[in-house]
Amino acid sequence: MKKDLLKLMDLSKAELLHILDVADQLKYDQKHGIAHPILKGKTLGMIFEKSSTRTRVSFEVGIAQLGGHGLFLSGNDLQMGRGEPIEDTARVLSRYLDGIMIRTFSQEMVETLADYATIPIINGLTDFCHPCQVLADLMTIREHLSTLEGLKMCYIGDGNNMANSLIVGGLLADMEVAVATPKAYKPDASVLSYAEGKPFTWTEDIFEAARDADVIFTDVWASMGQEGEAEERRKVFTGYQVNEELLKAAKKNCMVQHCLPAHRGEEITAEVFEAHANEIFDEAENRLHAQKAVMAILMGNL
Ligand code: CP
Ligand code: NVA
DSSP states (O other): OOOOBBBBBGOOHHHHHHHHHHHHHHHHHHHTTTTTTTTOOEEEEEEEEOOOSSHHHHHHHHHHHTTTTTEEEEETTSSGGGOHHHHHHHHHHHHHEEEEEOOOOOHHHHHHHHHHHHEEEEEOOOSSHHHHHHHHHHHHHHHHSSOOOTTTEEEEESSHHHHHHHHHHHTTOOOEEEEOOHHHHHOHHHHHHHHSSSSSEEEHHHHHHHTTTTTEEEESSSTTTTGGGGHHHHHHTTTTTOOOOHHHTSOOTOOEOOSOOOOBBBBBBOOOOOTTTHHHHHHHHHHHHHHHHHHHHHHHHO
C-alpha cells in the first residue's frame, strides 16, 4: 500500500479488498464492543476547505474509536488560506501530526501536499474524486448483495467527483459500470481512459444505463463550488433523475445509493429515496468503518 490515499486509481484490486475486509472486521468488532486502540496517541489533522457533515464527523469519531485524536482545521483559519505554500504547510504539519485528511477543490494541491508531507494524506473529497465515499459504497453493496464481482453498477447524473471514483472503484472490484450523463458533463478524461477496454459504458440515455442494474447511484447536479451554476444545471440535468420509472429498467430489488446530501425532486425523487433509505443510511454509516480501515492501514500499518 502507498503512503497515501489520494485516489482509487492508485490502488490495486488486492489493496481495495484489503481495506473492505478490514472495514467489515472493524464494523463487526465495534458492534460487539471489541475496541482496537491501534492509533493510541496519534493525531489526525482534518483540513476542510468545503462544508461537510459525514466526512468530518465520521473521521473524528473514527480516529477516537481507534484511540487517537482528530484535530479539525478550517482552511480559512490556517495560514494556507492566506497564501502560505502547500509545500510548507505539508512539511510543518508533518512535524506535529501522524496523518492528514483533506477536503478541498484541487486534486493537484492534494497530490502536492502528499509529495511534501512525510505522513499519510487521505483525500476527503476534491473536485476530481471522493475515494473514501466509494470505499464505503462498495462496502455497503457487498454487505447487501454478498459480492461485488460481476454486478452491474449504474450512475446517473453529473460526471463529477462521485462519478469518477465510482467508475474506478467499480471497475477495480470487477463490477460492470454503466454511466449516463449529458454529453457536456462526462466524467474526467483520465477516468474515461482508465475505463477503456474494461466493462464500462457511457451513454446519454438513463434507461440504457440502468438496464438490469444491481445498484443505481446518483449525486447532486451542482457540487460544492458550483453554486453559481445551479440554475443552469437544473435545466441541463432535467431527466437525469432516479425515479420509480427508471427503477423499472433495473433488476428487481435493485439497490439505490446516494452519498448525500440529497436534493429530493432533483437527482432523486422523495419516494425512491425513502424506499431505499435503509441502504442509503447504511452507506452513510459505512463511511465510519471504511475510514477507520484506511486510517488503521495507513497510520497504524495494519
Ligand atoms: N458524502 C459526504 O461526503 O458527505 P459530507 O459532505 O457531509 O461530508
Ligand atoms: N459531488 C458532491 C459530493 C458531496 C459529498 C460535491 O462535491 O459537492
